[in-house]
Amino acid sequence: MKCRRSIRRYQDRQISRADLETILEAGAYAPSAGGGQRRFLVGVRNQSLVETIGRLNVARFDRSKLSGSYVSADQPSIIDDPAIKSGFYGAPAVCVVFARKNFLYSVPDAFCCAENMVLMAAELGISSCIVARGEETFDNEIGAALLRDWAVPEEYIARCFVTLGYCDGPYPEPKPRKANWGKIIE
Ligand SMILES: Cc1cc2nc3c(=O)[nH]c(=O)nc-3n(C[C@H](O)[C@H](O)[C@H](O)COP(=O)(O)O)c2cc1C
Numbered sequence: 001m002k003c004r005r006s007i008r009r010y011q012d013r014q015i016s017r018a019d020l021e022t023i024l025e026a027g028a029y030a031p032s033a034g035g036g037q038r039r040f041l042v043g044v045r046n047q048s049l050v051e052t053i054g055r056l057n058v059a060r061f062d063r064s065k066l067s068g069s070y071v072s073a074d075q076p077s078i079i080d081d082p083a084i085k086s087g088f089y090g091a092p093a094v095c096v097v098f099a100r101k102n103f104l105y106s107v108p109d110a111f112c113c114a115e116n117m118v119l120m121a122a123e124l125g126i127s128s129c130i131v132a133r134g135e136e137t138f139d140n141e142i143g144a145a146l147l148r149d150w151a152v153p154e155e156y157i158a159r160c161f162v163t164l165g166y167c168d169g170p171y172p173e174p175k176p177r178k179a180n181w182g183k184i185i186e
Pocket residue numbers: 004005006007008071072077078111129130131132133174175
């Protein structure tokens with residue numbers, strides 16, 4: 001857990017189908033509200049399709065609400081660098097995490113899956129990044145066609161993504177933890 005970093009610079013080298021399956025399965029084993037397992041996970045290993053979806057992910061990114069702080073100097077995000085055209089940063093593979101529409105714990109269910117997946121990726125030596133804006137990404141004609149192609153159940157909505165690939169360049173050190181991050185009460 002301490003070694004995992006969000007990686008936004010990727011080599012042009014695909015991950016194996018077996019590793020993708022292992023990472024998706026880790027998502028399926030994530031905790032879920034009420035044990036309902038209300039999620040649907042799609043792994044995409046087609047690089048040009050990953051690029052298409054990554055561009056849709058940025059298309060409706062609202063820069064007007066940014067707080068002004070930077071995300072990462074060594075692994076710049078779309079917040080740091082407006083020239084980045086894909087929200088998936090050139091990763092060769094991505095997982096789309098769908099969760100139940102109109103369910104109170106839909107968003108936490110999805111991000112629990114994503115966290116399991118990035119930890120499994122780290123275990124396999126694969127770099128990753130959780131990416132938000134699932135809803136906006138598919139809210140267009142191309143997105144709707146993909147959901148039909150993938151036979152995503154009607155009652156599910158995309159909540160987030162996990163990019164996957166191999167880190168290009170030096171693997172970053174974690175940012176120091178903020179002081180006063182918690183305590184133990186005996
Ligand atoms: C809920 C959530 C949403 C995130 N969304 C994005 C995103 O859309 N794009 C991105 O590049 N990183 C995203 N991240 C990754 C964070 O930027 C990253 O975790 C943070 O900068 C800390 O870096 P680290 O993961 O390397 O420790 C997200 C992380 C979380 C937990």
